[in-house]
Amino acid sequence: MTQPGTYGDDAEFLAEFCPHPADAERAVREAQRLVAQNRGRILADLRRLVGAGTADLARGMGADPRTVSAVEAGTDSLADPVRAFVAALGGHLLVEVVLRHGRRVGFDLSAVDLPARPGEDFATWSGRCRSAASAVVAQTAPAIPTAEAVAAALRGSPAPRRPDGTGGDVLDAVLIVLVDGWRAEIG
Numbered sequence: 001m002t003q004p005g006t007y008g009d010d011a012e013f014l015a016e017f018c019p020h021p022a023d024a025e026r027a028v029r030e031a032q033r034l035v036a037q038n039r040g041r042i043l044a045d046l047r048r049l050v051g052a053g054t055a056d057l058a059r060g061m062g063a064d065p066r067t068v069s070a071v072e073a074g075t076d077s078l079a080d081p082v083r084a085f086v087a088a089l090g091g092h093l094l095v096e097v098v099l100r101h102g103r104r105v106g107f108d109l110s111a112v113d114l115p116a117r118p119g120e121d122f123a124t125w126s127g128r129c130r131s132a133a134s135a136v137v138a139q140t141a142p143a144i145p146t147a148e149a150v151a152a153a154l155r156g157s158p159a160p161r162r163p164d165g166t167g168g169d170v171l172d173a174v175l176i177v178l179v180d181g182w183r184a185e186i187g
Contacts, residue, residue, distance in 0.1 A: 042184045043071060067081055111147050
């Protein structure tokens with residue numbers, strides 16, 4: 001631990017508050033469940049804000065209305081249904097890389113083919129997207145790379161680090177949904 005109350009990573013936090021492996025596993029599962037539930041609520045709110053019904057959205061997804069309900073409840077957290085939900089709303093998924101001094105660089109992931117791995121959950125897929133975008137931005141700074149460069153990094157073409165081995169000015173990356181003028185962070 002660097003300072004009291006700060007942690008270098010999740011493992012440090014879990015070691016302090018969940019010393020038994022079973023407790024740590026249970027805490028991680030519960031946190032993942034809550035994140036999926038919150039993402040589902042946000043998506044349900046966006047659906048209602050744009051006036052889309054569950055049955056219409058299911059048709060747009062090419063899915064059963066139960067799939068829409070499961071995404072909104074956070075019980076279906078696979079990447080493909082969540083992405084199909086956003087697309088059926090007419091929305092866009094963006095990964096936004098946050099740089100020092102408040103600068104942000106956004107990439108429209110809806111514009112490139114970024115398939116999820118079979119059975120990959122949304123949190124893992126969005127984490128891969130955020131990591132790929134951060135690596136590409138760190139590599140190419142101060143130039144702004146294209147969404148296709150992020151897609152290539154995500155498909156396995158590694159984005160080399162800067163010559164000094166750091167991430168440059170990259171502080172964080174978040175996944176954003178844009179739907180009909182509404183913006184929400186979901187990952």
